[in-house]
Structures are given as structure tokens and as C-alpha cells.
Amino acid sequence: MTFPAGLPLTLGKPAALHELAWQRNVAREVAQRQGLETGLLAPSTLHLFWDIFRLPPTSTVVFIEKTMYPVGQWGSARASLRGLPVVPFCPDNLPRLARLLHIYGQQGKTPWLVTDGWNLTAARPAPLTHYLTLLEPYPDGVLLLDDTQAFGVLGAGADARLPLGYGGGGSLPFVGVQSPKIITITSLAKGLGVPVAVLAGSRAQLARFERCSEVRVHTSQVSVPHAWATRDALRHDARHGDTSRQQLWQRIAQxxxxxxxxxxxxxxxxxxxxxxxxxxxxxxxxxxxxxxxxxxxxxxxxxxxxxxxxxxxxxxxxxxxxxxxxxxxxxxxxxxxxxxxxxxxxxxxxx
Structure with a gap:
């Protein structure tokens, strides 16, 4: 990567005060690869998981998958601090999850389902289609997905030549689901090698996040070199990513x-x-x-x-x-x- 002369290392301001337009475009590109409308950059998934649970109203119940990556579980602890019920669930027992959703729904609660996109324990994607079906009766229900493991590795249209799929957009294109109920939190450190995170979802969801965010007010934003490296990594992946994923699959199969x-x-x-x-x-x-x-x-x-x-x-x-x-x-x-x-x-x- 060549860092352009004249660009500052940092803007010296939190994201709530000022972001460069091209930085927002970088986040939007990540979101669109996932099949979502727009995105925001953040220094880490920890920043985002800490902040995201300011969004749910007090009538929300948080359902979190039992083997969720620890950072997501740390975020759910903040939901508990707000007094929101946090209910662990097992993806292998969807009938029980459906019963729990019904029970809390009868109490007027709105569900947020929190899960990893790729379940490392079970070596398969989360049952995202089933989760969205369970959320259908709840207009304000949310499926919150940590897609760090899958972004840059999995993609759309998996076939015999490339079972990982094409495009590197992660679990959502791999499974073939899209929904305005979905919010993703994704680190690019694993798939693309850049220590930057992206929050992605609908424009309405992210506009609300910007209004509620404390991290965007009280912490430093992504440094300019990290944002530039993200831009370069996405461009490189667009040109060469499927070739790299083909090589990766060959090593896995071998x-x-x-x-x-x-x-x-x-x-x-x-x-x-x-x-x-x-x-x-x-x-x-x-x-x-x-x-x-x-x-x-x-x-x-x-x-x-x-x-x-x-x-x-x-x-x-x-x-x-x-x-x-x-x-x-x-x-x-x-x-x-x-x-x-x-x-x-x-x-x-x-x-």
C-alpha cells in the first residue's frame, strides 16, 4: 500500500464531528458486498458491540446464540446493564427458540437475535433463513450478525469449483438472504487483513445509530491510514479475491x-x-x-x-x-x- 502524501494520519476529531466522504464510501462498499444498504467504519467490533445495544428500546429482549464469539457476548452484557432481558439460545433447537419468542412476544417484547454468521463449533453457517422467518411477526425485530469469520472468505454462488462462493461478501450472500431487519458487525482483520470494523444495515438503522452512538462522540475514529488500507484491500479483493479464494480452497481440500x-x-x-x-x-x-x-x-x-x-x-x-x-x-x-x-x-x- 502507498499512503498518499498530504493525507493526515488522523483528523484529530471524533467521528461524530467529522468524517471524510471517501471513508464513508469505504464502509458503504463493505455493506453493499453483504447485500446491505450502507455502513459506518469503527476502530473495532468491540467499539460497535458496546454501542449497538443503545439502540434497542426498553421493550426489547435480546436472544444471543450460546457459542457467540466473546466480543458479541460482552456487548450483550451492556444490554443487561440497561435492564434488557438477555436469553441464550441454541441454534440446534429452533422450536424452543420459537416458543421463547412467542412467550416474550405475548408480553409485548421486541426480539433482537444475536449470532455469528459462521458457526465455528458446528462448521456451518448460522440458520439465517430460519431466524428471519421467526422474526417475521415482529416489525421491529432485528437479526444482529457478527460476520467477522466469513467476510472475505465466503461469498455468493458457491459451486463445485469454489465451494467458498464468489465475491467475498460473507455469510449473507453465501446463504442467499437479504432483509432490512439485518444489522452486521464485521471486522476486516481476518478476511482482508485490515484492523478495521464496519457496522452495516439499512439507512434508517444506521442513521439512528449515529444519533445514539456514544463511541462516535467519546472515542477516536478509525485512523486515516487504516481507512486507506481498507480501501486498498477492497480494491485488491475486487480484482484478485476470487483467485485467492480458489487457492485457499485448494489448500483446505488438500x-x-x-x-x-x-x-x-x-x-x-x-x-x-x-x-x-x-x-x-x-x-x-x-x-x-x-x-x-x-x-x-x-x-x-x-x-x-x-x-x-x-x-x-x-x-x-x-x-x-x-x-x-x-x-x-x-x-x-x-x-x-x-x-x-x-x-x-x-x-x-x-x-
């Missing part, structure tokens, strides 16, 4: 294929975060350490089904080479022989 061939079944589906479930915490920690010694940086992720035993996870990227994947598989195969967890991973029933 990783899954080569591990399966040696009797190890990773979980993660089509997504670039691939996970291994081990029978014991000691096995997971031992594998993690062995990989680090070989120069392979894996992750330890909490497993909600077995909180005491972390999953060993791999975040694949488009710039990983076929040789990188081969080396990781070779190390995993060697470690499996020493740890005696091969049969456990290969018989798992998860995605």
Missing part, C-alpha cells in the same frame, strides 16, 4: 484429503479453520508442543462439548503452499503414532 488418507479426520468443513479433537487434554497439549517444535503454529481452541480438552486448530491461508500443507500433514502423522489418538479423530461424528 489438508482434509491428505489427513483423511492417513486416517485422521479433521473437523471444519469447507472453512479454513480446521480442527482436531483429541481424547485427553494431555494429548492435545503434547501435540501442540510438538508442532511448535517443528515450526508449525497451531492454535488451542475451547471445545464447548468437552471444555477440559482443547481442540488443536489450524488456520489455513491462501498464501500457504502445497509444500506447507504436506509438511503439516507429515508432522501430524508422525505425532499420531506417538500419541495414540489416531482412531479417536478418525471416528468423530462432528463435521
Amino acid at each position: 489438508f482434509r484429503r491428505e489427513l483423511t488418507a492417513v486416517g485422521i479426520q479433521p473437523q471444519g468443513g469447507i472453512f479454513p479453520v480446521q480442527k482436531l479433537r483429541l481424547p485427553r487434554a494431555t494429548a492435545a497439549l503434547s501435540l501442540y508442543q510438538q508442532l511448535r517444535q517443528e515450526g508449525i503454529r497451531a492454535l488451542l481452541l475451547a471445545d464447548e462439548r468437552r471444555p477440559a480438552v482443547p481442540q488443536v486448530a489450524f488456520c489455513l491461508r491462501a498464501d500457504h503452499s502445497a509444500a506447507d500443507i504436506n509438511r503439516a500433514v507429515h508432522c501430524l502423522k508422525a505425532a499420531a503414532r506417538g500419541l495414540d489418538w489416531l482412531s479417536f479423530t478418525s471416528t468423530s461424528s462432528l463435521p
